[in-house]
Amino acid sequence: MTQIERVTDDIYVFTSELYAQVTAGVINTRLGAILIDTLPYPSEALEMKDFVESQLSSRVRYVINTHYHADHVYGTHIFAGAQVISHELCRELLSTTGVESLAVAKAESSELASVKLVLPQITFEGGSFRLRLAGKTIVLNHSPGHSKDVISVLVEGDQVLFASDTVMPVPFFPDGDIKQLMKSLKGIHAQSGDITNLVQGHGPVILRGEVASYIERQMTYLKTVDKAVRQVLKRKYSKKALEKTDLASVDIDRAVLGGLAEELHWGNLETLYNRLKRYVKPYPSRTG
Ligand SMILES: [Zn+2]
Structure with a gap:
Protein backbone atom coordinates (compact mmCIF):
# COMPACT_ATOMS: atom_id res chain seq x y z
CA MET A 1 0.00 0.00 0.00
CA THR A 2 1.24 3.45 -0.86
CA GLN A 3 0.11 6.98 -0.30
CA ILE A 4 0.12 9.27 -3.38
CA GLU A 5 0.69 13.01 -3.18
CA ARG A 6 0.68 15.45 -6.11
CA VAL A 7 3.37 18.10 -5.56
CA THR A 8 3.13 19.95 -8.93
CA ASP A 9 1.04 19.52 -12.11
CA ASP A 10 3.10 16.56 -13.24
CA ILE A 11 5.17 15.41 -10.25
CA TYR A 12 3.88 12.87 -7.75
CA VAL A 13 5.37 11.39 -4.59
CA PHE A 14 4.58 7.85 -3.45
CA THR A 15 5.15 6.89 0.16
CA SER A 16 5.29 3.28 1.35
CA GLU A 17 2.89 2.32 4.10
CA LEU A 18 4.61 -1.05 4.45
CA TYR A 19 8.17 -0.04 5.32
CA ALA A 20 9.69 3.05 6.96
CA GLN A 21 7.78 5.58 4.85
CA VAL A 22 10.16 5.15 1.94
CA THR A 23 9.39 7.53 -0.92
CA ALA A 24 9.51 7.30 -4.69
CA GLY A 25 8.62 9.87 -7.35
CA VAL A 26 6.94 10.10 -10.74
CA ILE A 27 7.74 12.94 -13.13
CA ASN A 28 5.36 12.79 -16.07
CA THR A 29 6.03 14.31 -19.51
CA ARG A 30 4.22 14.00 -22.86
CA LEU A 31 6.91 11.52 -23.95
CA GLY A 32 6.62 9.29 -20.89
CA ALA A 33 7.36 9.18 -17.20
CA ILE A 34 10.58 9.23 -15.21
CA LEU A 35 10.55 7.32 -11.92
CA ILE A 36 12.75 8.15 -9.00
CA ASP A 37 13.21 4.92 -7.03
CA THR A 38 10.78 2.04 -6.95
CA LEU A 39 9.81 1.26 -3.32
CA PRO A 40 10.64 -1.90 -1.32
CA TYR A 41 7.94 -4.35 -2.41
CA PRO A 42 6.88 -5.50 -5.90
CA SER A 43 3.22 -4.93 -4.93
CA GLU A 44 4.00 -1.25 -4.32
CA ALA A 45 5.94 -0.88 -7.57
CA LEU A 46 2.94 -2.39 -9.36
CA GLU A 47 0.74 0.31 -7.82
CA MET A 48 3.10 2.93 -9.27
CA LYS A 49 3.04 1.25 -12.68
CA ASP A 50 -0.78 1.10 -12.65
CA PHE A 51 -0.97 4.75 -11.66
CA VAL A 52 1.32 5.86 -14.50
CA GLU A 53 -0.52 3.75 -17.08
CA SER A 54 -4.16 4.18 -16.01
CA GLN A 55 -4.28 7.55 -14.23
CA LEU A 56 -1.69 9.41 -16.32
CA SER A 57 -2.14 7.42 -19.57
CA SER A 58 1.64 7.39 -19.79
CA ARG A 59 4.40 4.81 -19.63
CA VAL A 60 7.63 4.60 -17.68
CA ARG A 61 10.61 5.52 -19.89
CA TYR A 62 13.32 5.94 -17.26
CA VAL A 63 13.88 4.67 -13.73
CA ILE A 64 16.45 6.45 -11.58
CA ASN A 65 17.97 4.43 -8.71
CA THR A 66 19.09 7.03 -6.14
CA HIS A 67 21.26 4.43 -4.35
CA TYR A 68 21.57 0.67 -4.05
CA HIS A 69 19.64 0.10 -0.79
CA ALA A 70 16.90 -2.53 -1.03
CA ASP A 71 14.04 -0.29 0.06
CA HIS A 72 14.70 2.03 -2.92
CA VAL A 73 15.39 -0.45 -5.72
CA TYR A 74 13.54 -3.73 -5.20
CA GLY A 75 10.62 -2.62 -7.39
CA THR A 76 12.83 -1.80 -10.39
CA HIS A 77 12.29 -5.14 -12.17
CA ILE A 78 8.58 -4.31 -12.50
CA PHE A 79 9.46 -1.68 -15.13
CA ALA A 80 10.84 -3.90 -17.86
CA GLY A 81 11.60 -1.85 -20.95
CA ALA A 82 12.54 1.28 -19.00
CA GLN A 83 16.14 2.49 -19.02
CA VAL A 84 17.61 2.44 -15.53
CA ILE A 85 19.98 5.25 -14.52
CA SER A 86 22.26 5.54 -11.47
CA HIS A 87 25.68 6.57 -10.31
CA GLU A 88 28.39 4.11 -11.37
CA LEU A 89 29.02 3.29 -7.69
CA CYS A 90 25.38 2.24 -7.33
CA ARG A 91 25.76 -0.23 -10.19
CA GLU A 92 28.93 -1.64 -8.60
CA LEU A 93 27.28 -2.01 -5.20
CA LEU A 94 24.15 -3.63 -6.65
CA SER A 95 26.24 -6.21 -8.47
CA THR A 96 28.22 -7.15 -5.34
CA THR A 97 26.65 -6.37 -1.94
CA GLY A 98 23.20 -6.08 -3.53
CA VAL A 99 23.23 -9.64 -4.86
CA GLU A 100 24.24 -11.03 -1.46
CA SER A 101 21.63 -9.08 0.50
CA LEU A 102 18.82 -10.01 -1.88
CA ALA A 103 19.50 -13.71 -1.24
CA VAL A 104 19.23 -13.06 2.51
CA ALA A 105 16.10 -10.89 2.11
CA LYS A 106 14.34 -13.55 0.01
CA ALA A 107 14.95 -16.12 2.72
CA GLU A 108 13.27 -13.78 5.20
CA SER A 109 10.27 -12.52 3.21
CA SER A 110 8.09 -14.44 0.78
CA GLU A 111 6.85 -11.11 -0.60
CA LEU A 112 10.26 -10.67 -2.20
CA ALA A 113 10.29 -14.06 -3.98
CA SER A 114 9.77 -12.47 -7.42
CA VAL A 115 12.37 -9.70 -7.00
CA LYS A 116 15.18 -9.62 -9.57
CA LEU A 117 18.00 -7.14 -9.34
CA VAL A 118 18.28 -4.87 -12.36
CA LEU A 119 21.70 -3.40 -13.08
CA PRO A 120 21.40 0.17 -14.39
CA GLN A 121 22.16 0.48 -18.13
CA ILE A 122 23.08 4.17 -17.91
CA THR A 123 25.56 5.28 -15.25
CA PHE A 124 27.66 8.35 -14.61
CA GLU A 125 30.81 8.94 -12.61
CA GLY A 126 31.79 12.16 -10.87
CA GLY A 127 29.61 15.12 -10.08
CA SER A 128 26.45 15.33 -12.14
CA PHE A 129 24.36 14.13 -15.06
CA ARG A 130 21.52 15.84 -16.95
CA LEU A 131 18.56 14.06 -18.46
CA ARG A 132 16.17 15.86 -20.82
CA LEU A 133 12.77 14.52 -21.81
CA ALA A 134 10.01 16.53 -23.54
CA GLY A 135 11.17 19.87 -22.21
CA LYS A 136 11.87 18.67 -18.67
CA THR A 137 15.44 18.79 -17.40
CA ILE A 138 16.39 16.56 -14.51
CA VAL A 139 19.77 17.06 -12.84
CA LEU A 140 21.33 14.14 -10.98
CA ASN A 141 23.99 15.10 -8.43
CA HIS A 142 26.31 12.80 -6.51
CA SER A 143 25.41 13.26 -2.83
CA PRO A 144 27.38 10.69 -0.80
CA GLY A 145 27.36 10.18 2.98
CA HIS A 146 24.32 7.99 3.71
CA SER A 147 26.05 5.54 1.38
CA LYS A 148 28.79 6.33 -1.11
CA ASP A 149 26.60 6.04 -4.22
CA VAL A 150 23.66 8.33 -3.31
CA ILE A 151 22.44 10.87 -5.84
CA SER A 152 19.91 13.65 -5.45
CA VAL A 153 17.57 14.53 -8.30
CA LEU A 154 16.50 18.09 -9.10
CA VAL A 155 13.63 18.79 -11.48
CA GLU A 156 14.70 22.11 -12.98
CA GLY A 157 12.07 24.80 -13.32
CA ASP A 158 9.69 23.06 -10.90
CA GLN A 159 12.59 23.14 -8.42
CA VAL A 160 11.48 19.93 -6.75
CA LEU A 161 14.45 18.19 -5.13
CA PHE A 162 14.37 14.46 -4.50
CA ALA A 163 17.13 14.29 -1.89
CA SER A 164 16.99 10.50 -1.38
CA ASP A 165 18.45 9.32 1.95
CA THR A 166 20.75 12.33 2.23
CA VAL A 167 17.69 13.79 3.94
CA MET A 168 15.57 11.64 6.23
CA PRO A 169 13.96 12.24 9.67
CA VAL A 170 16.95 10.60 11.35
CA PRO A 171 20.12 11.23 9.30
CA PHE A 172 21.77 7.80 8.93
CA PHE A 173 25.39 7.07 7.99
CA PRO A 174 26.53 3.55 9.14
CA ASP A 175 26.84 2.41 5.51
CA GLY A 176 28.49 5.72 4.59
CA ASP A 177 30.44 8.50 6.22
CA ILE A 178 29.35 11.24 8.61
CA LYS A 179 31.69 13.87 7.10
CA GLN A 180 30.51 13.22 3.58
CA LEU A 181 26.91 13.36 4.75
CA MET A 182 27.54 16.72 6.40
CA LYS A 183 29.08 18.02 3.17
CA SER A 184 26.14 16.81 1.09
CA LEU A 185 23.68 18.43 3.53
CA LYS A 186 25.62 21.69 3.28
CA GLY A 187 25.26 21.51 -0.49
CA ILE A 188 21.48 21.16 -0.20
CA HIS A 189 21.34 23.91 2.42
CA ALA A 190 23.14 26.27 0.04
CA GLN A 191 20.40 25.86 -2.56
CA SER A 192 17.49 25.66 -0.09
CA GLY A 193 16.13 29.09 -1.11
CA ASP A 194 15.47 27.77 -4.63
CA ILE A 195 13.66 24.59 -3.65
CA THR A 196 9.84 24.45 -3.70
CA ASN A 197 9.48 20.90 -2.40
CA LEU A 198 12.13 18.72 -0.79
CA VAL A 199 11.30 15.03 -1.06
CA GLN A 200 13.14 13.07 1.63
CA GLY A 201 14.15 9.45 1.07
CA HIS A 202 11.80 8.57 3.95
CA GLY A 203 8.98 10.54 5.57
CA PRO A 204 6.98 13.64 4.64
CA VAL A 205 7.69 16.17 1.88
CA ILE A 206 9.27 19.37 3.25
CA LEU A 207 7.80 22.58 1.85
CA ARG A 208 9.60 25.70 0.64
CA GLY A 209 9.60 27.80 3.81
CA GLU A 210 10.86 24.95 5.98
CA VAL A 211 13.68 23.53 3.87
CA ALA A 212 16.55 25.62 5.28
CA SER A 213 15.65 25.11 8.94
CA TYR A 214 14.97 21.41 8.40
CA ILE A 215 18.45 20.90 6.92
CA GLU A 216 20.00 22.98 9.71
CA ARG A 217 18.42 20.65 12.27
CA GLN A 218 19.92 17.68 10.43
CA MET A 219 23.39 19.23 10.54
CA THR A 220 22.98 20.01 14.23
CA TYR A 221 22.03 16.38 14.84
ZN1 LIG B 1 19.27 4.09 2.13
Missing part, protein backbone atom coordinates in the same frame (compact mmCIF):
# COMPACT_ATOMS: atom_id res chain seq x y z
CA LEU A 222 25.23 15.15 13.16
CA LYS A 223 27.37 17.59 15.12
CA THR A 224 25.73 16.54 18.40
CA VAL A 225 26.27 12.85 17.71
CA ASP A 226 29.90 13.43 16.71
CA LYS A 227 30.60 15.49 19.82
CA ALA A 228 28.89 13.02 22.16
CA VAL A 229 30.90 10.07 20.83
CA ARG A 230 34.20 11.98 21.04
CA GLN A 231 33.48 13.00 24.65
CA VAL A 232 32.78 9.40 25.65
CA LEU A 233 36.03 8.25 24.02
CA LYS A 234 38.09 11.06 25.53
CA ARG A 235 36.84 10.12 28.99
CA LYS A 236 37.44 6.42 28.30
CA TYR A 237 33.83 5.61 29.16
CA SER A 238 32.33 2.42 27.82
CA LYS A 239 29.94 2.35 24.89
CA LYS A 240 27.08 2.22 27.38
CA ALA A 241 27.74 5.86 28.26
CA LEU A 242 26.36 6.75 24.84
CA GLU A 243 22.89 5.93 26.15
CA LYS A 244 22.81 9.40 27.70
CA THR A 245 22.61 10.78 24.19
CA ASP A 246 19.05 9.54 23.74
CA LEU A 247 16.46 10.63 21.19
CA ALA A 248 15.06 13.33 23.46
CA SER A 249 18.52 14.89 23.85
CA VAL A 250 18.85 15.20 20.07
CA ASP A 251 15.30 16.46 19.63
CA ILE A 252 13.92 13.53 17.62
CA ASP A 253 10.46 12.11 18.20
CA ARG A 254 10.68 8.38 18.85
CA ALA A 255 7.54 7.76 16.78
CA VAL A 256 9.07 8.89 13.48
CA LEU A 257 9.50 6.35 10.68
CA GLY A 258 7.10 3.89 12.26
CA GLY A 259 9.21 3.65 15.41
CA LEU A 260 12.56 3.07 13.68
CA ALA A 261 14.09 6.26 15.10
CA GLU A 262 15.69 4.57 18.10
CA GLU A 263 17.32 1.86 16.00
CA LEU A 264 18.72 4.35 13.46
CA HIS A 265 20.00 6.73 16.11
CA TRP A 266 21.73 3.95 18.07
CA GLY A 267 23.19 2.61 14.83
CA ASN A 268 24.77 6.02 14.23
CA LEU A 269 26.23 6.28 17.75
CA GLU A 270 27.61 2.76 17.80
CA THR A 271 29.10 2.98 14.29
CA LEU A 272 30.84 6.24 15.04
CA TYR A 273 32.13 4.94 18.38
CA ASN A 274 33.64 1.89 16.68
CA ARG A 275 35.17 3.99 13.92
CA LEU A 276 36.64 6.71 16.14
CA LYS A 277 37.95 4.65 19.01
CA ARG A 278 41.29 4.11 17.26
CA TYR A 279 41.75 7.82 16.57
CA VAL A 280 40.43 9.78 19.54
CA LYS A 281 43.03 10.22 22.27
CA PRO A 282 41.71 10.07 25.83
CA TYR A 283 42.22 12.97 28.22
CA PRO A 284 45.41 12.46 30.31
CA SER A 285 44.62 10.53 33.45
CA ARG A 286 44.40 12.62 36.65
CA THR A 287 46.23 10.09 38.78
CA GLY A 288 48.95 9.39 36.25
